[in-house]
Amino acid sequence: MIDALISALQVLLLATGCGFFAVGTLGLFRLPDAVTRLHALTKADNLGLGLIVLGLLPSMPGVAAGLKMILIWLVVLATSATSAHLIARAVESSETDSTGRSE
Amino acid sequence: MEAVRDGVFRGLALYLLWWVLTEGDSSGLTAGLVITVAITLISLGLFPASRYRIRPVAAVGFTVHFLLRSVAGGTDVAHRLLKPRLDIKPGYRTFYTTLPKNGPRWLLANTLSLTPGTISANLKGDCLELHCLDITAVTEDDFRDTEARVAAMFSQRSRHEVEQ
Known part of the structure; x- marks a missing residue:
């Protein structure tokens, strides 16, 4: 009974996580420019991956493997925050450069 | 005293990281210990303890x-x-x-x-x-x-x- 409940919860978490990834990708198409697209990618993927990791945790063979999954999530968070920041900064400085010339 | 405590703490954290990365495989624990000690010593030289706790x-x-x-x-x-x-x-x-x-x-x-x-x-x-x-x-x-x-x-x- 408990096993079935956990499996059901896992399926729910994994499906929701994938949903957030899909919405993040949708954002790439719907949003108008680079920085707004970053919003969709960082936030939706952060939550999506978090839910997927949470959904997979009960299937992990041991504590160490579970912690490794959480570590993967944290490392992805750090990289996505850092790369988003760098792209946003690059966009911002190129905007300041081109004002006056192009617009 | 403080420096020793920082080193021990950092070493333990790194050993935990090793344990997590190898998914708790017991055959790697000895090698991990050697590597942890080496990394701890090097990292203390490169990144001294932060000003924050x-x-x-x-x-x-x-x-x-x-x-x-x-x-x-x-x-x-x-x-x-x-x-x-x-x-x-x-x-x-x-x-x-x-x-x-x-x-x-x-x-x-x-x-x-x-x-x-x-x-x-x-x-x-x-x-x-x-x-x-x-x-x-x-x-x-x-x-x-x-x-x-x-x-x-x-x-x-x-x-x-x-x-x-």
Whole structure:
């Protein structure tokens, strides 16, 4: 009974996580420019991956493997925050450069 | 004394990392011990102990805050994207942080990038420029709240402790 409940919860978490990834990708198409697209990618993927990791945790063979999954999530968070920041900064400085010339 | 404690603490954290990366495989524990000791010694030479100490209780509070804001951030952006008419008013806002530089400011900028509505675009000194997906939804209160939680987590070490 408990096993079935956990499996059901896992399926729910994994499906929701994938949903957030899909919405993040949708954002790439719907949003108008680079920085707004970053919003969709960082936030939706952060939550999506978090839910997927949470959904997979009960299937992990041991504590160490579970912690490794959480570590993967944290490392992805750090990289996505850092790369988003760098792209946003690059966009911002190129905007300041081109004002006056192009617009 | 303080330096020894820092070294032992760092070594234990690295050994835990080894254990996690090898998924608890017992055949690698001896090799891990040797490597951990070597890495600890090298890392203490390259990155001496930080001027800050993390307060464990505040760190738990920050983690909970971060998780809740992540959920809010993901659902917020999903909600806006799934509306038939795209609900965004992008723009920049600038805030001045009172946090000390390096670690705390960096953590604030990255936390704000992952939580609702904001991406940190530029961090110059104490001036943090944020790109907002909806400029009307980003409030100074949210910023101050996250800032206060980051500040609560770091406690400055006394000069005496740093020098030892």
